[in-house]
Amino acid sequence: MPSRTPSQPRPIRKTNGTIIPPTPTKFKLAMPAPTVSLTQDAEWCVVHLDGEWRQIRFHDYATLFSIPGLYEEVIYRALHCESPAVVVGLLADHLESVDEDIKDMRVLDLGAGNGIVGQRLRRFGAERIVGVDIIDEAREAAERDRPAAYDHYVVADLTDLTDAKRAELREQRLNCLVCVAALGFGDIPPEAFTGALDLIADDGWIAFNIKEDFLESDDDTGFAGLLRKMERDGELKIERRRRYRHRLGTDLQPLHYVAMIARKMG
Ligand SMILES: C[S@@+](CC[C@H](N)C(=O)[O-])C[C@H]1O[C@@H](n2cnc3c(N)ncnc32)[C@H](O)[C@@H]1O
Known part of the structure; x- marks a missing residue:
């Protein structure tokens, strides 16, 4: 080896x-x-x-x-991952630039893992932070390592949400979706991303990052096509993009991602 x-x-x-x-x-x-x-x-x-x-x-x-x-x-x-800082920082900065406040956000952190993004949202003062992840081990680790990060944490598959879990998430009156380092690569598929978007209020905010290759026209994860279609159909308006180094690979080469801030249109 x-x-x-x-x-x-x-x-x-x-x-x-x-x-x-x-x-x-x-x-x-x-x-x-x-x-x-x-x-x-x-x-x-x-x-x-x-x-x-x-x-x-x-x-x-x-x-x-x-x-x-x-x-x-x-x-x-x-491997020097910078994504939680970049995505949450860009969200806070963009909200300020359009005269809104991260303190008014009731956020769904999709693919929340062990809570690094939730902790950062907490530091920025988001009103409510709800984590969702597909594995129990993620929630257990968040509760163990960052017990103050989330107001609520749900283990669920957003491609196959039970009525009870959908109701539980709707009760949170979410107006912001954040998803960091979790799209593509056999992690969160486009259907789970759209499932999460359905839980967010119209005019709500979306902050996410994605590997830059997944935005190319020959991408086969489905995200490039989904984002183009949602923009074309007026369902999503992407207002900010930032290309940056997500982290290093084990070969020490930079892995570039694009962070985006978008608005869910009514
Ligand atoms: C790379 S980790 C990112 C964790 C955290 N967002 C961060 O930036 O530190 C990806 C997370 O996505 C979760 N995940 C993968 N597929 C998922 C799915 N279909 N629905 C929800 N979460 C999923 C994984 O369990 C894992 O916790």
């Missing part, structure tokens, strides 16, 4: 130029050698736990979230 063990933690250079000094890691961790090129959904690490090395695929969220701190260590510290 080709792998590299980071011998020394490296400083983090943020895209805005800030340099964050390295902090010691509590994990013994290794990743594939940078010369190995993997698609994002095949990337993995090995971690030394209870006397043995375990290989974990990054997209095996149930396992990743069950080990406290591992998701943060791999995705945020080692």
Whole structure:
């Protein structure tokens, strides 16, 4: 198994130029050698736990979230993920520019995972924050690691919502959808995204990010076509776009995503 063990933690250079000094890691961790090129959904690490090395695929969220701190260590510290900060920051900035306030948002955080986005929304003062994810392990990790992040957290499949779960989510009177690092790649399909949009009030706000390749005309995830159609049909108005570095791949190459702020039209 080709792998590299980071011998020394490296400083983090943020895209805005800030340099964050390295902090010691509590994990013994290794990743594939940078010369190995993997698609994002095949990337993995090995971690030394209870006397043995375990290989974990990054997209095996149930396992990743069950080990406290591992998701943060791999995705945020080692691979420098910036997406929650970029997407939530862009939402707050855009709302301010149109004379609205994030403090009035009742947000559905789709693909909420262990709560990093919810925590950021909380810091910005969103009125209500509801997480939704398809796996129990995500809710358990959010409750364990960030108990104050969500007012409510629902485990559900939005492509096949029961009447009871739909009613539970409608009761939240949501007017904003946020979805970070969860579209495509066998994660959230277009039908789950539109299912979530249905739960948001007309004129509500949508903040999300997506890999830039998924916006190309030859994209086969269905998102490029869906967004074009929704814009053409006047269902969605995209008001802000920002291309940025989502994180590094294990080959240390930048993975570029586009963050978007859109409005759900009546
Ligand atoms: C990369 S994680 C992102 C977590 C969090 N948004 C963040 O930025 O840290 C993707 C999340 O999407 C969730 N997910 C995947 N498919 C989903 C689906 N169909 N419906 C809801 N959540 C889904 C996964 O369980 C996982 O928690």
